[in-house]
Amino acid sequence: MPQPAESRHWWKEAVAYQIYPRSFADSNGDGIGDIPGIIEKLDHVAGLGIDVIWLSPHFDSPNADNGYDIRDYRKVMAEFGTMADFDRLLAEIKKRGMRLIIDLVVNHTSDEHEWFVESRSSRDSDKRDYYIWRDGAKGVPNNFVSYFGGSAWEKDAATGDYYLHYFAKKQPDLNWDNEKVRTQVYDLMRFWLDKGVSGFRMDVIPFISKNFDFPDLTEEEMKDPGRVYASGPRLHEYLQEMNREVLSKYDCMTVGEAAGVSDAQTPLFVDEARNELNMIFNFAVVMLDRDGWRHKERKLTDLKATFDRLDKAVGMTGWNTVFLGNHDQPRTVSHFGDAAPEFRALSAKALATMMLTMRGTPFIYQGEEIGMVNYPFTDLDQFDDIEVRGLRQDYVDTGKASAEELLENLNKVSRDHARTPMQWDASKNAGFTTAEKPWLAVNPNYHEINAEAARADDGSVYHHYRRLIALRHETPALVYGTYEDLAPDHDAVFAFERRLDDERLITAINFSRVPVMWKHDGLEGANVLISNDDRRGETLSSEELTLLPWEALVLKVPA
Structure with missing residues (x-):
């Protein structure tokens, strides 16, 4: 039997907890979660025994994609608070013996970022090459598709040229082949590391390198364009440069979101000898029951085989993450467990047991520790997600699918299930906000499922997580x-x-x-x-x- 890798690091021994700030806790009654609200609830997180908090994007943003379209990397989103609030959050996290990692979203920016405002102003702009432009007179450059519907190319009125956006048209992709772009990214990474954060979760990081020949996607590739988008020719050169210039100089934790990355490619990111990332989020497990936006059946044997494959892929010199939920996935109990009232808590505990005893760093998503379940959507108009708007446009409006079929599948797979507000207690709006109406509806089951009740019950899902985390901390195996x-x-x-x-x-x-x-x-x-x-x-x-x-x-x- 092979022996475990000898290298020991704090991030291998850590248990992480993801906070989606918009939905965690609202301190000022505007219906939107904020940083002071997070500070008020830190004891709930620390009580689990959590080592690391991953904070989803908190940067200044026009919110075309709920903060993943960044307008200013060195400024806090006004809805969430101020930089002084962030500094206080960081201090309070450290006071409780925890660390903070933040999102690094550098495949793209907002179209309102000053770089893009300058880039689109003229073909002669000194920031024109910060983004990826193609001559408008030659027509749409290729058949690349956006993850949020339609073409990945947008014709810009100012010059008549096309710019590339793998996501929303308000999220233009950066040109990482431009050394000035990379220098800017490394500077902003140092800014946050010097402030005291302990690392980054890197959004769609495999997409940063582009094949500038831009060959058309085949019919098969159109079904999963991420495989192509994640195979740029200079990707690993850039990640090694990032490690050399920034990451190696800090005792930090890095986890890359790895859409499009195969088992065979995984060691290229995480093998310690390559000096790239510590670990990646591989989506093979959470996407087992997905065919695009459609839900399909999944067998337990498939789930087990996938975990086994992922473990073998990183080998003894690499490292995995273990997760079943996040802000882009349906609720874990509804997805992998049994949301029926008689089995909800049992299955939530069972899934926690699996996740917290596996090999790899576990990531718990807010609400998972109290067994939150999917929201019962009854109409497409109830969804907030830009992805749903794109699906509606591409499938319902064109007659390729009915509204009923899309709704039936979204009730199993939509990202909005994870984004409904955290259920803190049995008071109005689950204690999330004093506003009449939160930004996204609260699940009506909050009277039965809430954090206050869970903490008061020693047999609850919350305390099962707490016991498992303690066992993991005290058991090197x-x-x-x-x-x-x-x-x-x-x-x-x-x-x-x-x-x-x-x-x-x-x-x-x-x-x-x-x-x-x-x-x-x-x-x-x-x-x-x-x-x-x-x-x-x-x-x-x-x-x-x-x-x-x-x-x-x-x-x-x-x-």
């Missing part, structure tokens, strides 16, 4: 141990072993609504360290284990 799937072909049980030297731990989870028997050599005499039922502290008397519906156990196996 759960961080640095090898990973082995023990039941790859079982259609209901997910069981895996983590091993470091003589220490062996087994996680066993029943992903079904009925009791299941699982047998494995060595279970007899194993001690139950964590259970989402009532078995904690029990010693197993047999190699046969009957798992109740959605039961999850972490076992310590005798040496």
